[in-house]
Amino acid sequence: MQRVGFYPGTFDPIHNGHIDIMGRAVKLVDKLVIGVAINVGKGPLFSLDERVAIVEEAIAPLRTRAEIIVQPYEGLTMHFARSVGASVIVRGLRRISDFEFEFQMTAMNQQLDREIETVFFMADPRHLAIASVLVKEIAMLGGEIDNFVSPSVKARLMARVGRA
Numbered sequence: 001m002q003r004v005g006f007y008p009g010t011f012d013p014i015h016n017g018h019i020d021i022m023g024r025a026v027k028l029v030d031k032l033v034i035g036v037a038i039n040v041g042k043g044p045l046f047s048l049d050e051r052v053a054i055v056e057e058a059i060a061p062l063r064t065r066a067e068i069i070v071q072p073y074e075g076l077t078m079h080f081a082r083s084v085g086a087s088v089i090v091r092g093l094r095r096i097s098d099f100e101f102e103f104q105m106t107a108m109n110q111q112l113d114r115e116i117e118t119v120f121f122m123a124d125p126r127h128l129a130i131a132s133v134l135v136k137e138i139a140m141l142g143g144e145i146d147n148f149v150s151p152s153v154k155a156r157l158m159a160r161v162g163r164a
Contacts, residue, residue, distance in 0.1 A: 005029035006086035012044040017127035021092040026066035038074035
């Protein structure tokens with residue numbers, strides 16, 4: 001039986017912390033579905049199609065380790081996880097506030113589907129402070145983002161914020 005993991009997120013943009021979690025997740029699953037959330041409430045900088053393309057590009061080196069599918073989704077995470085056959089939801093934790101939110105979300109998700117487990121990865125210490133919103137702000141204000149994103153993500157982000 002194939003073990004399928006599901007890693008949901010907005011990925012606006014994908015950063016090195018996300019890539020680290022994905023790289024560690026593929027050690028535990030045969031197939032990883034990366035769900036790029038349609039979340040207009042967050043006011044993404046990149047369109048859904050752009051975010052999917054950016055994620056596809058960023059995860060290319062991981063494809064040698066497991067089957068990886070990048071797919072947009074909307075609606076309840078548990079419904080989508082079930083539709084792709086996931087038995088595991090992958091999440092990353094950086095700080096205490098992440099834990100509090102994820103703890104509550106996991107408890108609710110268990111009420112929706114007890115067959116799907118949530119697995120948490122503690123962020124690598126090098127990536128503890130990285131957040132997409134901060135990466136975007138640093139880029140917009142002319143700061144250096146090389147330590148936070150891949151060169152291709154940096155190029156797209158700098159072009160988007162008019163700093164290319």
